[in-house]
Amino acid sequence: MNIENYIESQYRELIASGQVNPEFADLYATIEHQKLREILTGLHHNYVSLFRTMNERLPTNENGAHFWADPSRQLINSIEITIGLYNSLKNTKYAFEIDDYYFNLIKKCRDFLSSSGGSLLPANMLKIDLYYTMPIFKSASTISVNNTTNGFTFSLKLIGGGSYANVYKYKDTFYNKTFVLKRAKKELSEKEILRFKREFEEMNEFSSPYILEVYCYNEGQNEYVMEYMDFTLDEYISRNNASMYYSQRKSIGQQILKAFEYIHSKGRLHRDISPKNILLKQYDDVMVVKIADFGLVKIPDSSLTTVNTEFKGYFNDPSLILDGFDTYNALHETYALTRIMYYVLTGKTNTGNISNSKLQGFVQKGLNPDKSKRFQNVNEVVQEFRNL
Structure with missing residues (x-):
């Protein structure tokens, strides 16, 4: 697949449907590819707008509730574009992550949404948190680091990967050193995540000049930082x-x-x-x-x-x-x-x-x-x- 052409096709689909909206553009300023940045900005706007509409029918009781046909179709379209982009851009320099809360929400909606006649909202579904100041999407090629009292975001460069994780390097300008980030893939099973975390724990317990040094584990992202080797x-x-x-x-x-x-x-x-x-x-x-x-x-x-x-x-x-x-x-x-x-x-x-x-x-x-x-x-x- 030609990635540039795929991004262009998704961008044009959003343009044609009038769904590119710049309201949340400041949340995606670090996305380097202009049209991908506009796509993610537009998708963020769509989710906030459509879930705000859905919230009018939430929370549901034990019988569920009806969600109207037009927003159902619009939400299906946004989800299809999101999942298509997410899967197609994996392991490329344009890869992005989806916030866990929204990723689970999107998968849940995909199961009950109908493209005709409206949709039946599941029983006992709670109101949805709307992200006005937090991004739903985050570039996989960045890392946020808190050093002393300041926060920094650094660009990641993919340098390797396997069936369990991708490996990136980045330059920390605070320490003026290059580090490596190893990030578990989203689709891992619970046991695979435990194995991934155990790898960090084992390396962290070793104390030898001949074992690669690791520094910290991020539970939210299932990733850890380690020293860079040549x-x-x-x-x-x-x-x-x-x-x-x-x-x-x-x-x-x-x-x-x-x-x-x-x-x-x-x-x-x-x-x-x-x-x-x-x-x-x-x-x-x-x-x-x-x-x-x-x-x-x-x-x-x-x-x-x-x-x-x-x-x-x-x-x-x-x-x-x-x-x-x-x-x-x-x-x-x-x-x-x-x-x-x-x-x-x-x-x-x-x-x-x-x-x-x-x-x-x-x-x-x-x-x-x-x-x-x-x-x-x-x-x-x-x-x-x-x-x-």
Whole structure:
């Protein structure tokens, strides 16, 4: 879909129906796209006007009440445009969020509104709160931050995402630093939200220079702020593989292993080890490694670790496909770490035809199909890695 053309088509539909009204334009001044800004302003006006009319019939008793045909059709049209825009602009730079109260209200109205003959308002429906000074819509590419006594709004830039969340970066002008925001997607189930929040809680409890630092969790938006890193491991090696010294590779590998020594000392298993979840920050005098993405972390006796957790990633032990991801243990973690160490030292993922005998022995032990012959814990990986 051509996003610009889609926004234009929705804008023209509102213009044709005379529904673009500038009354609430000041609430949407931060929306950069002019016509999207006018659309959201017009939709806000429509909702306030139509729900004000609906309030004349509210609250309802146990029998409900009749809502007139014309405003029913107008409200259906506004809801269709809103939901269409919301879904079509997801994961684009024009993505926006809908206030939770209005989002639930819109979904409720969609269930009972009728395009002909008027609509039956549900029984025991309360009067609707009308937003005169608060926006119904908010750009997904902004974050509001309260620093000391002042509030600031910063533009977000989408830098990544997955099935659970989108990841943005922004420049905080108060601290003059770049931060990262990880925001859960709206459609997550309650259990998925709990897993997302648990990821923050786990990272927040860690205290290690090799674990990505997180700062605060926003319950209302289900999002949290964390430190900004310069590269993922795969980005850094892809860009610098030909020029990296062996000593640099060993330093990166040793930091990764220190991180996992610490993680395992806390009784945790990461379970999603990959070059995308290992981050690097370049300082003037040193390259620092930090581990991120603890969404699949395994905690003893946790009800959020299930049989149906998806096996994913080239670096994971393929035996998990048959054994089930719920069987994941330290031997699977040392398997993945062996692959990561090989990747760090060589820039390669294919472990065939290794000419260095010490490295070949290290890889064969770490990836041995017989789990009893593998590295039994991270400490064993560390000892063998030092000898390479």
